[in-house]
Amino acid sequence: MSRTRPPVLLSHVSLRAIAITGLMLAALAPGLVGCTEAGDGQIRRGRSSAKVNPAVAARQKAERAQAEAERQTGSLLEKSRAVFTTNLPTRSDTATPASAEQIALGRMLFYDQRLSKGQDLSCNSCHDLSAYGIDVREPEGHREVSKGHRGVLGTRNAPSVYNAGLHFRLLWDGRAENLAHQARMPILNPEEMAMPSEEVVLEVLASIPGYARAFRAAFPEDPEPVNVDNMAAALAGFEAGLVTPSRFDYFLSGQRDALTEQEQRGLATFIRVGCTTCHMGPTVGGNQYQKLGLVKTYQSKDKGRFEVTGAVADTYIFKVPSLRNVAETAPYLHDGSVGTLDEMVALMGEYQLDISMSPEEIVDIVAFLESLTGLLPSEYIQPPRLPPSSRQTPKPDNS
Ligand code: HEC
Ligand code: HEC
Structure with missing residues (x-):
């Protein structure tokens, strides 16, 4: 295979452990899911009107400065390792790999x-x-x-x-x-x-x-x-071999300049506003169920896990999708109803976190999400020569 792979870091960490760590983080992280109450002296997030409120603008400016400081001191890397735990393994069946x-x-x-x-x-x-x-x-x-x-x-x-x-x-x-x-x-x-x-x-x-x-x-x-x-x-x-390491994996394994300044700012924002309560672990999602429309009802015909369990509590509960390669996989959501990443990020802020993000924050997060676009394993996915049919092979049935 010709693809380059980032150095493997902690590749033995089991995904179950990651999911559990994730849940623990979710429990510990302040100001995140379901928690819209403002803490002492904090400006209450969310429900901010379309017009930019000066207090909100000041907060956003301060937060951008903080993101910049984190980037410069390397504390962003530490935080990222805490939430995403490790870079992607090279296969998903690492325990008993297929022959x-x-x-x-x-x-x-x-x-x-x-x-x-x-x-x-x-x-x-x-x-x-x-x-x-x-x-x-x-x-x-x-x-x-x-x-x-x-x-x-x-x-x-x-x-x-x-x-x-x-x-x-x-x-x-x-x-x-x-x-x-x-x-x-x-x-x-x-x-x-x-x-x-x-x-x-x-x-x-x-x-x-x-x-x-x-x-x-x-x-x-x-x-x-x-x-x-x-x-x-x-x-x-x-x-199991369809795994796509990206520049983000190099970053997680310690190469701080693998992400641009803007991508790092976006990553810091992604963590700070609480996207990582749900999109975490090496796959940046894919390790828990959550409700679509956690803080504000999202209209959807599809009731998600309710369709499987019949339990009212499972209405609109979906698997949190992985955000690996997300810049290449539009349209979004279970019904493909959202066309662009900008819209998607704003929607997540509104329906999952009860915040309204500034245009700069959205652009930065999108830049970070684009850094999750990985390398396709071009040799591994070469279409193979298929074995020919015989006279016994049934014919196509278009009924
Ligand atoms: C006609 C289109 C279609 C074909 C053909 C198809 N899939 Fe899918 N696949 C889908 C759709 C739609 C979903 C999502 C369905 C859902 O969640 O209920 C899906 C979901 C999946 C997922 C889950 C991904 C995730 O993030 O949860 C995997 C894995 C997958 N398909 C593999 C396959 C394999 C292997 C085949 C061939 C045996 C196949 N699919 C054939 C449309 C297709
Ligand atoms: C409370 C959990 C939660 C939080 C917080 C959250 N998300 Fe999501 N996210 C989801 C769920 C669940 C879905 C899938 C919903 C569906 O398809 O019905 C999703 C879908 C997405 C998608 C679409 C992916 C795809 O392939 O369709 C993107 C992009 C996304 N989220 C980005 C973000 C960003 C950026 C943030 C922070 C601003 C964020 N999310 C915060 C739970 C969450």
Whole structure:
């Protein structure tokens, strides 16, 4: 592989530990979620009118000066390590990494349209690996939700598959436990690849001699290797290598000039206003559930985890998304309803934190978020040569 990797720092730290640390930080951090009461002598944040109040402007000026001081003294690096804990590992399955044969099989499956009913959709259709793992089939501005079998529109925005293996759960409502669990879902989902049953998926795979060989090589101990568990494990093994280190990782591992002054100011603001209560850990999110519209109701048809648990308390609860590569993965939110990062940052301030940020603060935060755009593993994601079908291979079904 040709990509450069930042030096690995504390890569053994378990993500569970990170999630717990995160929760502890959330509990300790003052003035953050749900806490809009002003402390002694503090100007009460939020609900500030559109016109700039001089007291607010003075506060913002003082805070920018503080951010600058933090940048110069290096205390920003210490704070960042406390919240983000460590830079990205090189794979998400660091405990039992997949074998080279499993990764190669998973790569083929990821790109193979024959796993869909119409044989016209692969995982890569909606998670284009050359485009940061999202669905770019529609032109920009028309990418809210994905089209599945026979062009049926889904209801949610396709999140990136990059770094997904590092999230504590998968999908917007967290209903998948891990990559292997998730990998079984889209193939049978009638709004996505729409295969009628696991039997039909296996019939397709077994009819392709190159797959029979690849499954045997990937799972040599298994007497009947062509099965759905192995298919999911191979896909997961491949996806586990979809990790995108960025300049932010160099910063976390101690190279302070890896981020520009503005990006560091944005990072300081991101921490100070409390974005890190929810977007924390190496993936800058992806390790807890939170309510969309924590301090102000956000209108959304999708009720998030409520759809999974039926518990009223889970209404509008979503997995906090990772912000890795976020500058490349518009549109935003579970329904793709927000088009730009500027809007997104302002919206988060208003609905999650009860603050209204100055235009400078927003621009700085966006600059920081852009520094989370990582390197794509260009060799690892090269589309493979797919094994040819045989006469037994079922034909596309467009019903
Ligand atoms: C038709 C488009 C489509 C296809 C095809 C598709 N996906 Fe997805 N994918 C989505 C959407 C939409 C979501 C979000 C769904 C949700 O949260 O309910 C998603 C979510 C995911 C996630 C979770 C990411 C996260 O941040 O939680 C992973 C991982 C993933 N898909 C992998 C795959 C794999 C592997 C395949 C092939 C077996 C695949 N997808 C096929 C549209 C698609
Ligand atoms: C209380 C928790 C919480 C806080 C605080 C918070 N966020 Fe979020 N953020 C979320 C949740 C939950 C979502 C996803 C909601 C959805 O899609 O329905 C989200 C989504 C986002 C997204 C869209 C990502 C995507 O891929 O769609 C961005 C960008 C973002 N937040 C940035 C920020 C910034 C910047 C701040 C600080 C100003 C912040 N967030 C504060 C919980 C939070």
